[in-house]
Amino acid sequence: MENFKAIIEALILASEAPLALEKICVILENVEKAEVKKAIEQLIVEYNERQSGICLVEVAGGFQFRTRSELSPWVKKLKGTKSASLSPAALETLAIVAYRQPIVKAEIEDIRGVDVSAPLRGLLDKKLVRIVGRKDVPGKPIIYGTTKKFLEVFNLKDLSELPTLRELKEISEQKEPESVTEPELIEEYSDT
Amino acid sequence: MENFKAIIEALILASEAPLALEKICVILENVEKAEVKKAIEQLIVEYNERQSGICLVEVAGGFQFRTRSELSPWVKKLKGTKSASLSPAALETLAIVAYRQPIVKAEIEDIRGVDVSAPLRGLLDKKLVRIVGRKDVPGKPIIYGTTKKFLEVFNLKDLSELPTLRELKEISEQKEPESVTEPELIEEYSDT
């Protein structure tokens, strides 16, 4: 098995979802995790250097071949115009869930100032958001969190890769809002 | 569009079926068919020379990336650990068992309106449903219930964490677009 890099390449291509390093190791059995990692890194560099239309990216806790984003106009032409864009309401709701998870519906509504039933339902349908459990308070409200698919769709390695909210404030040339409490990011809520 | 080879590569990766030469030409518009063909041939050679785990092959009247056939044992191993989803029939049967347990087969069939032998057996095999006991009525029908694994798969502490229908309605019942501020929510249902 001298050429396990080729095997890794084949596995990543064949996998339906981003393929986790651990899973590759399980399949390869006798190769050190560090070596597998090195091989993947080499592959990433090779695809980049080759100016290929394909790149190997780390996303949602795994590796996946994707088309280069500059080429999207061409791929879109192939795929037709069924661009699955999210409405602003859905995006805002998703952003709140992503940064504040685990979160209940009432908390999302507090922030958005409107009822979020419809966008929340849309996000559940699209599997970008999932039910994480119930909060142990009277009424046992449902707790929501983001899914692995959310990471896949938004091209994130994991939740810690979400742009921090502080960075956003800087971009938006706000006067420094010292008094605002910094919402902390809850890291591990990716699903199994 | 000097680097149309990269575009071709991206198109082939993203295509749902083997991509025909003619279709590539339609998308690229201003490139000669002969040139497109030459680029594809170059790509095929490149992938071969690189000893990559992936090869570009002509199949079913088009081009497609495949894993190299020598590597199929590894790919098979990957597919063996593939995660499965439940068929709609299985999911419906499981839903009835989950919400109405303990329940006998005839009752499930009353609700689904069809024979549930096959999905029920599948659920037993997958260890999502188990035999809880027998009912002391003529025929001594088997009573079914959900398992611990069911709770694990659905990430539930116990059955009381299952969302109730009332809650589902709360998030799903679309108010008719009564306010102007929400019309874009509707599009959310139509896409994907």
Place this chain on the structure above:
Amino acid sequence: MTDETTDYAIKLDIFEGPLDLLLYLIKKNEIDIYNIPVALITEQYLQYLKIIKSLNLDLAGEYLVMASTLIHIKSKMLLPVPDEPSDEESEEDPRAELVKQLLEYQTFKEAATALSGRPLLERDVFARSAPIDDKVEKSTEDEDELIEVNVFELIEAFHRLVSRIDKKELLEIDLEKMSLTDIINDVMERLTREKNLTFEELLGERIDRRRIIYTFLAVLELIKMKMVKAYQTSAFGVIRIFPAVES
């Protein structure tokens, strides 16, 4: 005025709620968010609501709640401020809560924009979507395959069924019932294992009130469903519970 009306009308459908409308007004008037002239903003806000009404469009309740909040703040601002701060904590700016809310909402609105600016799958980047290598048959030993399905799909499936057959009784499911089901399952499992148990044994160590009531209800339910039988050797004797049918 007509011009302005059209301007408003166009803007209306892009607001995501009262907070969004307020942010728009703040930006439009180039106002410092930390020092909102409440009277002005309230006036403009109410003007918008009037236009919505005049267009015969339904107004989400949240907009009206915000209107009353604004009016409330405005009236508070009109109250004379004591010259000297009293010994107690100095009176908070009546706008503080609203400002906090606006800033928080603004933060997430920007986060939403940033999210949609990322290279999105199926919009900017694409993954392989063809089934790979038909030659590779799926291995049949799916003994321990991972099942990928979420609870939402489950309840969706049930909801679908219910709406299809429209049986009202099916709707009578609530948390209480589900907790009871947990205990019913538990009781049946133990009975299958132990063959027979007394009520006390069924309770085990967990003897809180709720547990006793639920276990009792579970046994009653099981008897009703003809899944267990209860026997008593003498009056006031110990009640033993058996599975109704040997498995």
